[in-house]
Amino acid sequence: MPADPLIDFDANATTRVDPRVVEAMLPFWTENYGNPSGGYRFGKIAANAVRKAREQVARLLGCEPEAVLFTSGGTEANATAIHSALELNPSRKRLVTSSVEHHAVIKPLEALEAHGYSVTRVGVDGKGNLDTIDIDHIINNETALVSLMAANNETGVLFPVEALASKARERGVFFHTDAIQAAGKVPLKVSETAISFMSISAHKIHGPKGVGALYIDRRVAFRPLFLGGGQEGGKRAGTENVPGIVGLGVAAELAAEALENERTEVAALRDFFERSVLERISGVRVNGGGACRLPNTTNLAFEGIEAEGALIMLDRAGICASAGSACTAGSLAPSHVLTAMGFSRERARSSLRFSFSRFNTRAEVERVLEVLPGIVARLRGL
Ligand SMILES: Cc1ncc(COP(=O)(O)O)c(C=O)c1O
Structure with missing residues (x-):
């Protein structure tokens, strides 16, 4: 040391982790350990806590609570968005991203390349700004998904994701943004944009590790990555990480205030x-x-x-x-x-x-x- x-x-x-986050999480490991799917009152305590956390995250992102899907972190949120877009667009084999994404986007797209997808990586200039000159040609009706980060984790440079999402929507293309570094640092009003998916992660905003969320535009279709139980409205199977979700909720509320x-x-x-x-x-x-x-x-x-x-x-x-x-x-x-x-x-x-x-x-x-x-x-x- x-x-x-x-x-x-x-x-x-x-x-x-903000001490107020820890305090809010503790009872969900101790006395309130119930399963949110339980039909009894004990389960309802956990279900209500998850519902409250969804509202808190929605306020940070600027969207309706129903658009928030809890995940095991930023990496899973990214993977979920990519998976859904491809499942819904089986005939489209092109993906657009940038050359400066986090490995949680780079690696899944590289894996897809090995399975026959073609990936266009838009470059950046010497200041780190995205080179958008050819973007109108790059996003076309063969594109299944555009995935561009909101803020770069290494330099902090922001990309104009709202404008780019509008271009994608005009062409009927899903738009995902990895906002894991942007959330809690710059204001977001995602439901006022054409963004289809937005990833966030609790541990970047003074919350716990291993929990995150994906905003899913309610106007777009969705295909889950995990199949099984009907948790998260059928969008993600698996018993909820209730303490983590509670922690993310409080972290999001504190981030919005800060x-x-x-x-x-x-x-x-x-x-x-x-x-x-x-x-x-x-x-x-x-x-x-x-x-x-x-x-x-x-x-x-x-x-x-x-x-x-x-x-x-x-x-x-x-x-x-x-x-x-x-x-x-x-x-x-x-x-x-x-x-x-x-x-x-x-x-x-x-x-x-x-x-x-x-x-x-x-x-x-x-x-x-x-x-x-x-x-x-x-x-x-x-
Ligand atoms: C931009 C960006 N995307 C994705 C991730 C991965 O998030 P998580 O650690 O929650 O899986 C990180 C974390 O370093 C990140 O900075």
Whole structure:
């Protein structure tokens, strides 16, 4: 364990569970352990808790509760959307996505390619913005699904998913967005858009791990991924993870309340950190700077260092940050997001992501600013 108190600047990997979330979940492991499908009053307590959580998530997403499907996390939400779109469009063999998606979209689409689907990966420019020039030709009547993330987990760059979803709908094409990083950080009003599916994950918004949700536009047809019992209105078989769902519900409610704080306080923390690093350390560039970004994320390239070394030294000082997404940490491959932005392997491998949450403080930023220049100087001297 680090000697210093932990400073967690890796909120895009996961977040501290809010104590109010833990408190709300506890009774559903202890006295209220009933099965929501039970016809007796004990079961109804759990069923009512699930219903309340659905309303809380719906308020965060800006949709009707009936449009919310609970899943085992963001990865399953993504897989469910992809599966449904393909089941309903057996004759359409084309998929559209971006070159900077999370592996929870990349990998299922790669697997589909191996089964005869063709996948078009729309590129990004040097700021991380999606290259939408050819999009009108790319989305056509052979397309089964467009899947584009709302916000990038590495750079925080936002994609114009609402406008792109409208284009997809004009052509009768399902549109999925992985909003796992966007939810709770930027306002969402999904039912006012042409988006067919939107994925979120509890552990990115101070909720528990292993639970998430998929928004499903009630105007579009749906085919379940899991078959079995009739839970979730027949849309997802399997006894509900009641404590997790309760936790997601409370996390969503708290995230909705804290949205303004993200835009002001969390953004101010990120901006102060970014500005100070640029002032105090030479040869630093902001990956995704100049694009519309999440308020909590900064991705910085430190000329002449290896991010892996910096992460180890930061860790020794009790500081968590990340190079690329957490799922690929430990691998030496440069980030696919940064290379898609046209950066060299060197720049990609010299980049660190710092992502903040409402639990971070100015004092923590000051502490990291004390340590980071020395770490960069030492690595540059090697
Ligand atoms: C953009 C994005 N999509 C999907 C996921 C996967 O979500 P989960 O960990 O809930 O399966 C993550 C988590 O890192 C993510 O950042």
